[in-house]
Amino acid sequence: MRIQGHLFAWLAVFLLAVAVVYGVWSKEPVGTTALFLSFALAGMVGFYLLFTARRVDVGAQDDKEADVADDAGEVGFFSPHSWAPLLLAFGSALAFLGPVFGWWFLFFTLPVMFIGLWLWVFEYYRGENQTQ
Template sequence: MKVQGKMFLWLAVFILGMAILYGVWSKEPAGTTALFLAFGLSVMIGYYLAFTARRVDTGAQDRKDAEVADDAGELGFFSPHSWQPLSLAIGGAAAFLGVIFGWWLLYFSLPVILIGLFGWVFEYYRGEDQRY
């Protein structure tokens, strides 16, 4: 994680330089503000990764003599099947269509989004796939 932290901090330095250069040359406030916000986000992510790297064990990506196979292994649990993302996608699409065609469409899309979100969060707390 040290490598990723350093990469984001160097990216932040680059974005800061570009923001200053862009602001001086263009005198356009929206783009300059966006670049300064991107600088701030890069600093936050880089600081978090560098701060976390001090508290965790050294990973394979932090060693010079590491092989690609050293980082292999189980990455975590991924759900093999779930219908909840489809519900969220339909609700989200209807919500964005509500912005185009009328805000009344949000009354129909928000319950679909909430049902999909609730189902996805509590998917493994009930039924045959119960884990907890």
């Protein structure tokens, strides 16, 4: 995780330099803003990875003497199938159509979004996934 953090940090430095040169040279605000936002995004990801790398065990990708087999085993916990993200995405897609058809359309789409979000957040508190 540490190597990835350094890669994103260097990418952020590169994007900052490119944004400054592009902004001074072209004087075009949209591309300059996009490059500065890309710098910020790469900086946030790099900071998160470096910050988290200090708190977790050293992975096989951080050891230069590691073999491929050293990283084998359980990768992590993945949620079982769930229909809630699909319902949330459907409600969000309909909500983005609200400005097209009229703001009244949000009256019908916001409940669908909130039900999907509610089901997704609380899916481990009911049914077969309920924690004891």
